[in-house]
Amino acid sequence: MVLTPKTKRKTWKSTANKLWRKKAAWIAGNGPIALLAHCNVLTVTLWPTLEEALGAKSTIDQFNCGGRCNRNHEIVDLAQLGYGPHR
Numbered sequence: 064m065v066l067t068p069k070t071k072r073k074t075w076k077s078t079a080n081k082l083w084r085k086k087a088a089w090i091a092g093n094g095p096i097a098l099l100a101h102c103n104v105l106t107v108t109l110w111p112t113l114e115e116a117l118g119a120k121s122t123i124d125q126f127n128c129g130g131r132c133n134r135n136h137e138i139v140d141l142a143q144l145g146y147g148p149h150r
C-alpha cells in the first residue's frame with residue numbers, strides 16, 4: 064500500500080470499518096456502496112458504483128455468497144446516509 068500525505072483523509076473503507084468492524088467477518092473493496100451479506104457471518108464488500116454493487120448482489124443472490132447463505136443480502140449507500148470522506 065502506497066502512503067501519501069492525503070492518506071490521513073477518511074476513506075469509505077475506514078467508514079465501513081467503523082460501522083461494521085465489530086460484526087463483520089471481513090470487509091473488502093472500497094467505495095461508497097456497501098453490499099452486506101447477513102448470512103452465517105456478516106461480510107461486507109464495497110463498490111464504487113451502485114451498478115457494480117447490484118451486479119455483485121445479483122451474482123450472490125444467484126450463486127450464494129458462500130457458507131450458509133440464506134439470501135439475506137442488502138445494499139447500503141454510505142453517501143446517501145451522510146457518511147464518508149466528504150464529511
Ligand SMILES: [Zn+2]
Binds near residue numbers: 102132133134135136
Ligand atoms: Zn448470502
